[in-house]
Each structure stands twice: as C-alpha cells, then as structure tokens.
Amino acid sequence: MDPISLLEQEQLAQLAKFRRIATGLLLLMAIVFVVTRRFELAYPWLALVRAFAEAAMVGALADWFAVTALFKHPLGLPIPHTAIIRRNKDRIGVSIANFLEHNFMTREVISEELREVDFAAALASWLESPGNGRRLAQQLAGTVPALLRMVEDKDVGHFLQQRAAAALQDVRFAPLLGELLALLKAGGQHQRVFDHVIELAADALERNRPYIRQKIHDKSPRWLPKSIDEKFFERLLEELNNILDEMREEDSEWRGRFEFAAENFIDNLKTSPEYEARLARMIHNTMAQEEFRGYVTQVWRDIKARLLRDVRAEDSKAVGRLEQALVALARALEQDRAVSAKLNQWLRGFATETIVHRRGEIAQLVERVIRKWDGETIARKIELHVGKDLQYIRINGTLVGGMVGLLLHLAAQALT
Incomplete structure (x- = not known):
C-alpha cells in the first residue's frame, strides 16, 4: 500500500473518531434535556441544566448542519446552498490556483525562503557520504548506452557532417x-x-x-x-x-x-x-565527398563502441573519472567558500526564476487536476484534511451553545 493511502486511512480514522465524539455529545445533550424536562417540576434547579442542554442541542444541530452542508446534502435532502464544495469544485480550483500563484509563488516569497538554504553544503555532504559519489557516477554513466541506442549511426554521421559544414562555412x-x-x-x-x-x-x-x-x-x-x-x-x-x-x-x-x-x-x-x-x-x-561522410560515421562508431564497452565494464574508466570529478567537486565546495557562494547564488536564482516564470503553468496544473476530480472526490479529500478540525467546531458549538442558553435563561429569570 502506498504512503498516500496509508495517510488517508489515518485521516479517515481520526475523522471518524471525532465525528463520534461530536455526535455522542449531541445525543448526551438530548438525553439530559429529556431527563431534566421530565423531573424539572420536582426539582426546579434542573431548569438550569435543561436550559444548557436545550441550547447545546441547538448549537450542535446548527454546527452539524453547517459542517455537513460543506461536503454533502444534510440527510440527503437537496437543500439550497448545501454540498457547497461538491457543487463549486471548479470555482474552488480556480481560487486555490490563484491563491497559490499570487501568494506563494512570488519572487519575494521564494527568494526569502531560499535565502538560508545552503545547496552547496548539502551537495558536498551528500557526495562525501560513502558510496554516494560512486552510485551517482554509475547512474550517470548508465544513461550512456540508452542515449547511444537512441541514435542511428548514419544519422549521427550525417548530422555531424552538416553541423561541421555549417560551423565551418563562415570560417576564413x-x-x-x-x-x-x-x-x-x-x-x-x-x-x-x-x-x-x-x-x-x-x-x-x-x-x-x-x-x-x-x-x-x-x-x-x-x-x-x-x-x-x-x-x-x-x-x-x-x-x-x-x-x-x-x-x-x-x-x-x-x-x-x-x-x-x-x-x-x-x-x-x-x-x-x-x-x-x-x-x-x-x-x-x-x-x-561520400568517403568523408563514411569516415565520420566510422569514427563515431568507434567512439560509440568504446564508450559502450567501458561503461559496462566492472572497472569502468568513465565511472572512475566521474567519481573522481564528483569527489573533487565536493571538496572544492567545502574548501572554497567563494565557489560555494556562487553555486548557491546560481541555484537560488535558477530555482526562483524557474518557479516564478512557470508559476502560471503550475497554477493551471492545480486547476486542471481539481477540475478532473469529480465533486465527491474533492469533497472527500478536503474533508479528510480538515474534517477533524470541523468536528471540533461541532463540539465547541455544543458547549458554547449550552453556555449561551444557560446565560439567557439566567437573564430571563433575573428580568421576571
């Protein structure tokens, strides 16, 4: 099972737990209301408890309706202005995309967030960890055969000849x-x-x-x-x-x-x-001359064959040289702060400009993904992320409603 499914299961369990608490509190207030109503004449002081329970039920029901109306129709009834998220998912997607684009992916925000990130130190530390440089060199060298297989020898020969002719055309x-x-x-x-x-x-x-x-x-x-x-x-x-x-x-x-x-x-x-x-x-x-093209093609084939033999060998010279270059880069980044500062500056600038330049496309991606989701899916995803907090609103509404009802009951008694 992937991590996302595990996370959703955990969120669903928490949502169910707090939903039971909020619903159980509503049922408790209903029982208290019935009991106190039944014995209020015999025990007048129970009027205070009844007033609390009565107002608490009203608050709990009102907040239940409000929370439920965000995601679905309460009791399945098509009441106007309910199932808000489901019915307005496209507008919500546009709003979220605009919010991200203009509040998170701005040059000022990204530059500030990346200012303290030391990319050079992190890269140097990772490369110096045992085996990392070797593994990265092997991965880089491992891409060579796939790249070479993508290219036909004749096409390369023709391409090199054309590029050479174009490059040398204006040379005196x-x-x-x-x-x-x-x-x-x-x-x-x-x-x-x-x-x-x-x-x-x-x-x-x-x-x-x-x-x-x-x-x-x-x-x-x-x-x-x-x-x-x-x-x-x-x-x-x-x-x-x-x-x-x-x-x-x-x-x-x-x-x-x-x-x-x-x-x-x-x-x-x-x-x-x-x-x-x-x-x-x-x-x-x-x-x-055709002989020249054949010569260029043959040179390319020789280079290609040597590269393929080398990268597949256990003691590959290409992998060894790449590893040495990567380790040397790590040491240079550690020892030369000027180089590290320049690399950090370049990476921060590159990341900032890339994100800012593409922020419209990123926002459109968010909007397109949300638009592809059906209303039930987006309502479920949002409820999983914020549903537990919304159940707290129901709990607080029950308790606050009860307190308000009690205060109103006391105020009414004082005025009579």
Whole structure:
C-alpha cells in the first residue's frame, strides 16, 4: 500500500473518531434535556441544566448542519446552498490556483525562503557520504548506452557532417592557418621541421644506396666501365651529403631560403584572396565527398563502441573519472567558500526564476487536476484534511451553545 493511502486511512480514522465524539455529545445533550424536562417540576434547579442542554442541542444541530452542508446534502435532502464544495469544485480550483500563484509563488516569497538554504553544503555532504559519489557516477554513466541506442549511426554521421559544414562555412581558413603558422614560426618550430626534413633525406639516401647504384648502372651506356659508374655513384652521394651538411648549418643559404619561403607563404595565407579561395574550395570538396561522410560515421562508431564497452565494464574508466570529478567537486565546495557562494547564488536564482516564470503553468496544473476530480472526490479529500478540525467546531458549538442558553435563561429569570 502506498504512503498516500496509508495517510488517508489515518485521516479517515481520526475523522471518524471525532465525528463520534461530536455526535455522542449531541445525543448526551438530548438525553439530559429529556431527563431534566421530565423531573424539572420536582426539582426546579434542573431548569438550569435543561436550559444548557436545550441550547447545546441547538448549537450542535446548527454546527452539524453547517459542517455537513460543506461536503454533502444534510440527510440527503437537496437543500439550497448545501454540498457547497461538491457543487463549486471548479470555482474552488480556480481560487486555490490563484491563491497559490499570487501568494506563494512570488519572487519575494521564494527568494526569502531560499535565502538560508545552503545547496552547496548539502551537495558536498551528500557526495562525501560513502558510496554516494560512486552510485551517482554509475547512474550517470548508465544513461550512456540508452542515449547511444537512441541514435542511428548514419544519422549521427550525417548530422555531424552538416553541423561541421555549417560551423565551418563562415570560417576564413587561410588567415587562421597563417596565424597558426606564424605562431609556430615565432617559436622556431619551422626550423625544427627543416632539420627534420634534412635528416629524413639523409636517412633515405643511406637506406637506398643499393637502389641508387643500380639505377645509375642501368642508365649508363653499356660500353662505360663499371668502375666509372661506381666512381660517379660515390661522387654523387658525396655531393648530396655535402649539400645536406651545408643545409644543416645555422647560417646556410638553404636555411635562409627556407626562412624567406616560410615568411612569404604565411603572408600569402594572411592576405591573399587566392589562397583563401583555394583552401576553402579544398575543404569544401573534401567534406562533400561520400568517403568523408563514411569516415565520420566510422569514427563515431568507434567512439560509440568504446564508450559502450567501458561503461559496462566492472572497472569502468568513465565511472572512475566521474567519481573522481564528483569527489573533487565536493571538496572544492567545502574548501572554497567563494565557489560555494556562487553555486548557491546560481541555484537560488535558477530555482526562483524557474518557479516564478512557470508559476502560471503550475497554477493551471492545480486547476486542471481539481477540475478532473469529480465533486465527491474533492469533497472527500478536503474533508479528510480538515474534517477533524470541523468536528471540533461541532463540539465547541455544543458547549458554547449550552453556555449561551444557560446565560439567557439566567437573564430571563433575573428580568421576571
């Protein structure tokens, strides 16, 4: 049985108990009235008790009628202006919704109520409790497979391609590349590239000596002695290595030419419309190819497969990193009051603005729910919540009515 049903059962039991008390008090006053009326002539002082009981019955009956008329027709009789809640449930729903909207869900009320709430401390304390960070990380990671299954690979590939094309449409690639190369050049990275190319060339010469010797021999005339071919080969490699050694020197002419070519290329990237158009066309053509879409789709599939394998593993790296991030967040919130204050301010502002902005919708929800209830249901729900207090009205009406009747009886005796 759910908690709401248990609560209603408890409320119903309390309502029945106090209803029996109020009704029993009315019956007691009726018995007292009959008995005192019967023996009043023999015992004149019983007139005071009779007056009390008589007025108490009137008060009890009047309050019984008033309380009953709120929820149903007294004795089942369709008396006008009874069963008030049942007949006016829609108007009551509108009134409750308006009352909530304009008295509870105002910016002033919500801001005041949230001012002392320390969301950051509560979050930090919860995350630092044993196991909470791990469980939250597992729940967050557990949503990944469901989200991934919702998305088709082809759709993702097409979407990523479209988004990339839209995002890159207005980007000026040539100046951007020029600035990047200028930054690398300022750090001397272009010279490292130059040195690396020299070393690659030297290594290629050394590794391909037999191939070069064979090519020289194949292209030489048949009548030329092999010894001359061999000397030509050795001289050629020697000169090539000399050139490479010369290029390695810091102040070599080759290095100066490369420096000039790099500066000229960077300047053209930054300023030349032709370079810009050529580079943009190359990127556009690449992204328009079906092979590129297939490559993007395959990359997405690889990422998806790795994510799925990881989040399902017992020692999931994603869960571990999420847990570390959550614990680090908790510690930061505890140690850095400025961060905590900013988080609290943001959460309070977000909650306040969200509720205030949506208060009309919340009020309409209350109104719609009440409108969907039938009259008997809403009358029963309200009676369960306030019925016990209304039975106190019946009890008080009985006692107060009796006291008033007694005072009126004494006043009448004094005037006669």
